[in-house]
Amino acid sequence: MHVPVRWEGVYPALLTPFTADDQLDLPLFEANLRAQLDAGMHGFIIGGSLGEASTLEPDEKIALLKSALAVCDGKVPVLLNIAEQSTKQAIKRAQEAEANGADGLMVLPPMRYPADARETVAFFTAVAEATSLPIMIYNNPYDYKIMTTVAMFEELAKYDNIQAVKESTRDLTNITRMRNAFGDRFKLLGGVDTLALEAILLGCDGWVGGLVDAFPQETMAIYDLAKAGQVSEALDIYRWFMPLLELDIHPKLVQYIKLAATATGIGSEHVRAPRLPLIGTEREQVLNVINSALAKRPVLV
Template structure:
C-alpha cells in the first residue's frame, strides 16, 4: 500500500553507497536511512543526481527502493527519480518503480537532448499519464539546461498527479512567480542547499536536501525553526552550515557530500566510475571544510531543544 506524499518537510536526495568492489552497500544505505529517520525527515528520494543516477542500473534502483521501503515501514514516502533520455524509457522506469512499490516520482526533463517547451511539456505529460503515482517536476535549468516556465506549468497543471516542483532554478523570485500564478496548486520544495532557508521563508513547503545526507539533525533544525517563525535561531545554524552547504553546488557534489557523510559516520567516499574518489590537495581542502565545521558543530542537546 502506497504512503501518501504530502510534499512538505525535508526530503533527502539520497546518496548511493558502494563497496570497494563497486557493489551496492545496502547495509550502509540502511544505516544512513535510520540516521535520517531518527532526525525526523519526511520522505526520501532515490537515484537523483546525488544518488549517481546516471551510473545506476535499473535493477539497482529497485534494490535501493525495496531496501528503503523495508526500513521505512510505510512511515514516510519513498520516491524514485526518473532521469532518462527517451520518453519510452522514462515511462518504463516510472511503471517499474510503481510496480515495485514506490510512493511517488521525481521527474527530470529529457536527458542530453535540449528539448524545447513543447517537447518538454509533452515528455512530462506522457510519463504522468502512464502512472498513477504522484509526481514532482525537477526544475533545474542551471544543471540540465531546460527551464520549466510558468507557462509550461500552466499546461502541466491539467494533470492531477503532477503535484509538486523541486525549485532549483537558483532564482528565488521564481517561488513568488509560481505562487502568484498557481497559489497552492503545486507544492514547492526548495532544491538548492545554499538557498534553502531563503526558499522556506519565501513560502516553499519543504526542502530537498543534499548535505542532509551527512547532517540530518542540523537540516531538520533549520526547517523546523523556519516553519515556526524562529528565524534568528534558524539563521544561526544556517550560517554555521553554509560552508558545508556550498559543497552541494559544485560539479563534484557527489564526491564532496560522500566525504562529509563518511566523516559523520553514515556514509563512505566510494563512488562509481567515471567518478573517482578525491585525492591530493582537493581532498584536503574539502576535508578542511568538513573538519572545521565539525569542530564547531551545534551540540545534539542544542539541536534537540528546538523540537
C-alpha cells in the same frame, strides 16, 4: 499500499553507497536511512543526481527502492527519481517504480537533449499519463539546461498527479512567480542547499536536501525553526552550515558530500566511475571545510 506524499518537510536526496568492488552497499544505505529517519525526515528520494543516477542500472534502482521501503515500513513516502534520455524509457522506469511499491516520483526533463517547451511538456505529460503515482517535477535549468516555465506549468496543471516542483532554478523570484500564478496548486520544495532557508521563508513547503545526507539533525533543525517563525535561531545554524552547504553546488558534489557523510559516520567515499574518489590537495581542502564545521558544530536543543 502506497504512503501518501504530502510534499512538505525535508526530503533527503539519498546517496548511493558502494562497496570497494563497486557493488551496492545496502547495509550502509540502510544505516544512513535510519539516521535520517531518527532525525525526523518527511520522505526520501532515491536515485537522484546525488544518488549517481546516471551510473545506476535499472535493477539497482529497484533494489535501493525495495531496501528503503523495507526500512521506512510505511512511516514516510519513498520516491524514485526518473532521469532518462527517451520518453519510452522514462515511462518504463516510472511503471517499474509503481509496480515495485514506490510512493511517488521525481521526474527530470529529457537527459542529453535540450528539449524545447513543447517537447518538454509532452515528455512530462507522457510520464504523468503512464502512472498513477504523484509526481514532483525537478526544475533545474542551471544543471540540465531546460527551464520549466510558468507557461509550461499552466499546461501541466491539468494532470492531477503532477503535484509538486523541486525548485532549483537558483532564482528565488521564481518561487513568487509560481505562487502568484498557481496559489497552492503545486507544492514547492527548495532544491538548492545554499538557498534553502531563503526558499522556506519565501513560502516553499519543503526542502530537498543534499548535505542532509551527512547532517540530518542540523538540516531538520533549520526547517523546523524556520517553519515555527524562529528565524533568528534558524539563521544561526544556517550560517554555521553554509560552508558545508556550498559543497552541494559543485560539479563534484557527490564526492564532496560522500566525504562529509564518511566524516559523520554514515557514509563512505566509494563512488562509481567515471567519478573517482578525491585525492591530494582537493581532498584536503574539502576535509578542512568538513572538519572546521565539525569543530564548531552547534549544540541543538
